[in-house]
Amino acid sequence: MATVTGTLTVNAAFLQEIKDDNVQLNQLLGDLRNISSAAPVLCNHATQFVALLGELRDQLAFHFALEEAYGYFEDAIDIAPRLVDRANQLRAQHSTLFETICELSDAAACLAAAPSFQSIISLGATFSEFDEQLRQHEAEENQLILEAFGQDIGVGD
Ligand SMILES: [Fe+2]
Numbered sequence: 001m002a003t004v005t006g007t008l009t010v011n012a013a014f015l016q017e018i019k020d021d022n023v024q025l026n027q028l029l030g031d032l033r034n035i036s037s038a039a040p041v042l043c044n045h046a047t048q049f050v051a052l053l054g055e056l057r058d059q060l061a062f063h064f065a066l067e068e069a070y071g072y073f074e075d076a077i078d079i080a081p082r083l084v085d086r087a088n089q090l091r092a093q094h095s096t097l098f099e100t101i102c103e104l105s106d107a108a109a110c111l112a113a114a115p116s117f118q119s120i121i122s123l124g125a126t127f128s129e130f131d132e133q134l135r136q137h138e139a140e141e142n143q144l145i146l147e148a149f150g151q152d153i154g155v156g157d
Contacts, residue, residue: 021063028056036124046115050108057105064094086144093137100130
């Protein structure tokens with residue numbers, strides 16, 4: 001069922017998928033942040049950390065595919081052409097972010113058999129850098145959508 005508001009069309013099924021995906025993604029990121037928050041915790045949960053990185057890779061594949069397949073920017077762009085460049089830049093970040101999580105997950109899988117203290121700590125630091133990039137990406141997407149919706153309903157200038 002679609003709800004039409006002005007020039008924006010919101011697909012209810014899409015929103016439910018996005019919601020479910022976000023719950024899963026936030027759960028994974030939360031678990032990974034908790035485990036990597038302190039070196040002793042990380043070293044004691046190295047196997048779980050490696051498994052969660054693989055799950056995060058798979059969830060992000062779904063997350064990015066969902067955003068791109070349903071193209072929830074598209075409606076926003078229809079009503080806010082000045083945001084096209086930012087939307088394209090953000091969409092292009094998906095492949096870079098996905099390459100990074102694949103490399104991270106692969107590196108973790110290689111270490112899984114015989115992880116050293118140093119390698120696990122290094123992996124935790126790399127995850128934190130990736131996590132920050134992903135947070136920034138998501139924040140910019142949210143900002144873009146808010147601006148587009150704000151323009152559609154006449155909020156701001
Ligand atoms: Fe995205």
